[in-house]
Amino acid sequence: MSLSSVQSTLSTLKSCQTDVGGCMDMVSDVALGIVEAQGTADCPALNKLEEMMLECSRLDIEINCFVESVDEMTAQVRHEPPDAMVKLKDSVRNRYNELMAGVSDVDLQRHSKVVAFKDSVSKFYNQASQTPTENAEDLDEDIAVTQSQTNFICPLTQVEMVNPVRNKKCQHYYDQEAVLEMIQRRHRNKKKFRCPKVGCGNTDVQQSDLELDLVMRRMIQNQKRQSGKS
Known part of the structure; x- marks a missing residue:
């Protein structure tokens, strides 16, 4: 195994991570469509989509942890003798397990796209459910x-x-x-x-x-x- 092949693999993995982010955006967009069609921000379909977002969140975090572990370990062996590369795989695995051990369900919920998903659903529902019951002064201010x-x-x-x-x-x-x-x-x-x-x-x-x-x-x-x- 060479450092160049390791970096090539990481580059491919990062491309996959971009796809994961795009998938999360698609799930969020579907959620807004459900809110628009059903007029509710609380239904089984939305709960299922939130579960999908959390699964993507975990995958994204797993990729980040793996990339971080590879970067750390390859930095250590970069200036060492070639035989140090033999232990690289085990070193990366151990460091990855350490990083993932510190990941909790709270971290999944704090993923920026999970937070955006919840905020978008709430914001869109509030806008869609507004009714013209305000007085004229308030309505004019809202329009402005x-x-x-x-x-x-x-x-x-x-x-x-x-x-x-x-x-x-x-x-x-x-x-x-x-x-x-x-x-x-x-x-x-x-x-x-x-x-x-x-x-x-x-x-x-x-x-x-x-x-x-x-x-x-x-x-x-x-x-x-x-x-x-x-």
């Missing part, structure tokens, strides 16, 4: 807030977003494809990417700052459907 928050136009492309992502630092939205392309282009030129929203002081937007907003995406999709009917 909604209009200020629900801007479907990407500040980069100036067209309606397809996959809106929210910047966790400044709370602004961009289309996923456009912002990732811009970040990568700026980084290739050794430059930082500044939030394009007028007046925003966020001068260094990182890919890790962005999270897909499934509720916003469904709102955009619903608006398109409504526009098609009218």
Whole structure:
């Protein structure tokens, strides 16, 4: 076994991890569809989807622990004699078991996409179940807030977003494809990417700052459907 083959295997594993994240987004999107169709945030189907999210959470954590154990152990043997590689497999296994022993059910629940799943379901249900019982003053205020928050136009492309992502630092939205392309282009030129929203002081937007907003995406999709009917 060579270090190059180990790194190649890790690269493949990390690609699988990306697929796991995409699967979790799909499960969350299905959950929002159930809330929209059934008008409830508490049903057996949603509970089953939450179980699926937790299973994906465990898989994602397992991959992280394995990658971490491999990185740690290969770093130790990198400058040692070649015969040290013989013990690499056992060393990685032992370190992996140590890391996984510290993983609890609470850690699964704290996975960012599991948290986002629950928040999205709750947020979407609350929006869908709102009734026009507020007085006119409150309603006008709600409309103003909604209009200020629900801007479907990407500040980069100036067209309606397809996959809106929210910047966790400044709370602004961009289309996923456009912002990732811009970040990568700026980084290739050794430059930082500044939030394009007028007046925003966020001068260094990182890919890790962005999270897909499934509720916003469904709102955009619903608006398109409504526009098609009218």
